[in-house]
Amino acid sequence: MSLPETLVKRLHEAPVGEPEWLAEKRRAGASHLETVGFPTRRDEAWKYTDMSRFSSLEFGQADSAELDQARLDALKLDIDACRLVFVDGLFNAELSDAAASVGVTVTPLSQALTGDQHGLSEQLGQLTGIDFSAFTALNTALTKEGVVVNIGKGQAIETPIYLLFISRNNASPVMSHPRILVHCEAESEATLIEHYVGEQGAANLTNVVTEIQMSPASRLSHYKLQEASQSEYHVASIQVDQRRDTNFTSHNLNLGGAVVRNDIVTDLNDENATVDLLGLFFGQDRQHIDNHTKVNHNAPRTYSNENYKGILDGRARGVFNGRVYIKRDAQQVLGYQSNANLLLSDRAEIDTKPELEIYADDVQCSHGTTTGQLDENAIFALRARGIDEQMARGLLTLAFANEVMQRIRHGALTDRVERAVAGKLPDRFNLESLVEDTSL
Amino acid sequence: MLEIKDLHATVEGNEILKGITLSIKPGEVHAIMGPNGAGKSTLSAVLAGRDGYEVTQGTITFDGKDLMEMEVEERAQAGLLMGFQYPVEIPGVKNIYLLKSALNAQRAAHGLDEMPAPEFMKLIKEKIAFMKMDSSFLHRAVNEGFSGGEKKRNEILQMLVLQPKLALLDEIDSGLDIDAMKVVAEGVNSLRDENRAILMVTHYQRLLDHITPDQVHVLIDGRIAKSGDRHLAEELEARGYEWVIEEPAA
Structure with missing residues (x-):
């Protein structure tokens, strides 16, 4: 072009x-x-x-x-x-x-x-x-x-x-x-x-x-x-x-x-080089967020672990493309990858594509993607405590993001992200007042 | 407070409850006992509002209102709270968030403002100390990785914070060691007062050594086969359920 x-x-x-x-x-x-x-x-x-x-x-x-x-x-x-x-x-x-x-x-x-x-x-x-x-x-x-x-x-x-x-x-x-x-x-x-x-x-x-x-x-x-x-x-x-x-x-x-x-x-x-790739993306309205990652295991006994989570609302679109490449004879490599997505609206869209390219025979790799719904048992358990269904869904959406957020090691950064995520959740979830100061 | 009249309920087309009538007044502690398969958990599930249970006949009135017309969360907000046999693990939802949103939902339902954060934290601290729980647990996910005893303690903690009118305890003693059992029983006993009622569903008499009921009902094949005072539980412990089954229904 x-x-x-x-x-x-x-x-x-x-x-x-x-x-x-x-x-x-x-x-x-x-x-x-x-x-x-x-x-x-x-x-x-x-x-x-x-x-x-x-x-x-x-x-x-x-x-x-x-x-x-x-x-x-x-x-x-x-x-x-x-x-x-x-x-x-x-x-x-x-x-x-x-x-x-x-x-x-x-x-x-x-x-x-x-x-x-x-x-x-x-x-x-x-x-x-x-x-x-x-x-x-x-x-x-x-x-x-x-x-x-x-x-x-x-x-x-x-x-x-x-x-x-x-x-x-x-x-x-x-x-x-x-x-x-x-x-x-x-x-x-x-x-x-x-x-x-x-x-x-x-x-x-x-x-x-x-x-x-x-x-x-x-x-x-x-x-x-x-x-x-x-x-x-x-x-x-x-x-x-x-x-x-x-x-x-x-x-x-x-x-x-x-x-x-x-x-x-x-x-x-x-050898023994290790990478942890953690990702969280949250799109709303017409946002478009595309994450491409590539891990090249160029040596034996190298380790990768990837966990990406996406939340999409409105007409937002997310893309996840995670590639794990294992070079010829790069043995005893561990490579794990997971991408889970949550769609909050019928018009939101995710395209997710894990790719494994392996040229060694003694390796352990796995990848998985899920695009899902919230756990109905957990929704029931929250409702049984008086929390209305929308808010229960909001809490569980926040919880979905939490797996990545809890790996953040800086309090101010965790708070910022948590608030931003809560703030981006639809108003119907009514979560704003929740994510306040609840430290002891 | 709770009036159950001629309650019939089916699960996947099978009738499990076959005409239960039960009246619980403020201040009373009732225990429902019975062998496996008698319908104890179905009764709990119907009261809690779980999906998949169909009430085909009879009525349940809670505080003068038709319980079957109330959503799950409305029941809890109105003061009917269930302590589950198998508390669900909710990864990612901190206990503190569950407690705060549940309490504020209940207050909102009664036209009250949200509880100010300092007051809320003071209340929570007091209750977790009472339940001999560590404050770090508040920032852990609900029941995630908890032992059986911790989960049950957590159920009771939620009760202490939410102060139900009617506490429904479904097999709250199952899987507890002696120490956890004592803490849970102390928690339940602290809830006892003249305005509150407690309904315990249990397989074993042991729980009733720690929480003394006013009335004991024996549930057999979907009906209450016999009611009595706490001595009935002792008799069941000594003689098993067979003699009740053999007696004509009361």
Whole structure:
């Protein structure tokens, strides 16, 4: 599909004063995008997600990162963290509190580009390459800002790294292409939160690429909380390279957005690399949320466990595509996958497709998908305590999401997600007052 | 408070209850005993409003209202609360949410505002202490992974919070060890007062050593074959049910 003229023009406007290695990557990205164009529904990976309308949209670029404190406070997560704030893709230093723990560096990409770039030139695009997707190519061609995170060797970091991306309700929509580069050095431990939140009415495009390198025996808890406005486009590509004895846990929590696409790919490249992929998505009205995950078991004795849950109401549409690939002779691999969905309305739709591709004979894999209804026995038990049927259904819907929510290890994040889920449930469920402070 | 007159009920076309008449007044504790298959659980299910049980004849009046016209939740809101033989596990629903929404549903049905959070938490703390339960349980899912004894304790805890007019206890003693049995019995006994009634359905006399009934009814083949005071239960324990079956119906 041909690209909008303004976009083509922008692809060829090389930013002034950038190093040649970056200019070269940008040209390669632009060239790839021009060759393949934006995906259409004829592309197998985009079969259920129609980007045709998107392809003709015009997005400008933000020229300031202004945001007053009150608006920030209304949107941010209330947690003690090393926090970087981006507004429509631009870094806002005043609202950030980037004091990182010892042994960790968290640097805005624009600043990193002014310093020693030796590592950076290799790191950017190393995992995604140029041809991961049209959107990663677009990101490479146009990224202006992002974050470079380095967790030092042997450092166990308690305080989470919190990257907050705020999307404003602008007069005309803008696009941003954040690039997040993470290196977890050997035997390190950290938590990274990517939080995307849109102001009501915001109609921007966020196209983020996250590349995570995990050196041996490192651990990373990765949270992605996506609360874009219901008129936004959100595309995220996350690529992880896991070495020996690493542990990567992904919490992919998607509540907002008009059209959302997440691609999470992790390569288990050496023994005892373990990945936990947890996902929760909740679409209502005409929201469209597409999650594609791919686990590549490239080495023996690697382990993956995936649990995605979707709730769809109104005319929302969800897509789950989970692929587990086991390389030839990657023996004694365990790969489990499950996707359960709950449809709250007759007009909501889910397309779910687990894919196993196995080229080894001594492996244990399973996958299952269910699209279901609530447990009638449980509804009866709640009604027998005086809870009306609608509220009983609401409680059980919240409970359905709980299996994923209870794996969230940060109280403020759990509360935020729980409230957001309860808040998205239809009014008839009458749950708002329930999810209040019930701590002892 | 509860008037059952000539109640007949069928399950999948089979008549299980064949004309039960029973009257329970405020302040009274009744026990219904009987051998397996006599219709004890069917009676409980009909009172609770479970699907699949058809009342073909007779009436049930609770507090002057036709019980059969009331939805499951309306029965509970009106004060008829069932303690289940097999409490359902509800993964993902925290006990605290169940208690809070149940209490507020009951208050709403009586035109009361929701109970303020601090008052609610104070009430809950008091009741869980009484039931010798750990407060961490409030944030666990309802009955999930609970032992048999914990589940039954949880049923009684719900009763203590919701303060029913009529507590219906279906085989509440089944599967309990001695200590759990005592705690459950203490909970039930604490509910006893002149305005409240309790109906226990049980297979064993043992429960009645801990909760002394005012009246005991023997249910045999869908009918109440004999009624008496607590001494009847002792007699049943000593002689079994056969002698009641052989006697002509009362």
